[in-house]
Amino acid sequence: MSNQQWKAKWRRNDIAFHQDAVNPLLQQFWEELELPEGSVVLVPLCGKSLDMGWLATLGFRVMGIELSDIAVQDYFAALDVVPIRARHGRFAKWKHGNTEIWRGDLFDLTAQDLSEVRGLYDCAALTALPADIRIRYVEHITKVLPPGCQMLLMTTESPDDTQADSALEIDEEVAALYSAGYTVELLYGKARIKIDPEYPDEPAASFDEKVYRIRPRPVQDAA
Numbered sequence: 001m002s003n004q005q006w007k008a009k010w011r012r013n014d015i016a017f018h019q020d021a022v023n024p025l026l027q028q029f030w031e032e033l034e035l036p037e038g039s040v041v042l043v044p045l046c047g048k049s050l051d052m053g054w055l056a057t058l059g060f061r062v063m064g065i066e067l068s069d070i071a072v073q074d075y076f077a078a079l080d081v082v083p084i085r086a087r088h089g090r091f092a093k094w095k096h097g098n099t100e101i102w103r104g105d106l107f108d109l110t111a112q113d114l115s116e117v118r119g120l121y122d123c124a125a126l127t128a129l130p131a132d133i134r135i136r137y138v139e140h141i142t143k144v145l146p147p148g149c150q151m152l153l154m155t156t157e158s159p160d161d162t163q164a165d166s167a168l169e170i171d172e173e174v175a176a177l178y179s180a181g182y183t184v185e186l187l188y189g190k191a192r193i194k195i196d197p198e199y200p201d202e203p204a205a206s207f208d209e210k211v212y213r214i215r216p217r218p219v220q221d222a223a
């Protein structure tokens with residue numbers, strides 16, 4: 001989808017991807033990154049995810065990136081707070097407490113913008129993008145993140161019928177996307193069945209739900 005199409009989706013309130021509760025897998029696995037309290041956590045393609053509030057209440061400094069004004073407005077309105085707004089290059093920064101949401105295009109982020117980031121939480125960011133843009137997304141994000149930054153990646157994947165239990169395997173595409181300088185570990189994988197909220201009239205579909213920890217390889221090991 002183009003940026004205009006995403007913004008139009010928000011205008012139509014066509015946001016079935018939005019969850020009304022904090023992701024329990026985030027709550028279960030976040031501490032695996034062992035980030036010190038106060039670290040800056042990047043949440044790319046954040047929408048108005050409540051997961052950001054959960055990270056902020058743990059004492060992390062949250063930096064969300066989102067295209068849609070509506071998402072950002074809704075996020076702060078739901079907390080009943082009035083954020084301070086400021087311009088930063090091509091972004092509009094909205095800030096309240098230890099949460100900043102930068103309204104703009106992720107591909108406009110620079111290394112300087114992210115110099116303080118120590119962790120990245122990817123929920124429905126990589127997986128929201130089509131395959132060709134996923135490559136561009138990972139290339140860009142890994143180019144502009146500071147060295148040493150770790151990631152927690154949540155995915156929903158189509159089961160691979162050639163494998164006995166593909167939910168317990170690292171997806172080949174995920175491994176390939178991050179192979180240049182990172183190690184990919186599967187922290188959790190479960191085969192599940194559910195109605196896709198984007199297509200509520202379709203029959204329930206099988207999918208693999210996974211959580212990955214992605215950590216930079218020591219420099220001497222990186223290809």
Ligand SMILES: C[S@@+](CC[C@H](N)C(=O)[O-])C[C@H]1O[C@@H](n2cnc3c(N)ncnc32)[C@H](O)[C@@H]1O
Nearest residue numbers: 006017045046047049066067105106123124128
């Ligand atoms: C599938 S939704 C996921 C939202 C959120 N992570 C969640 O779990 O609710 C993807 C979000 O990414 C935003 N988005 C898409 N492309 C973007 C880009 N290039 N830069 C910033 N945000 C983008 C969309 O507006 C949408 O809110």
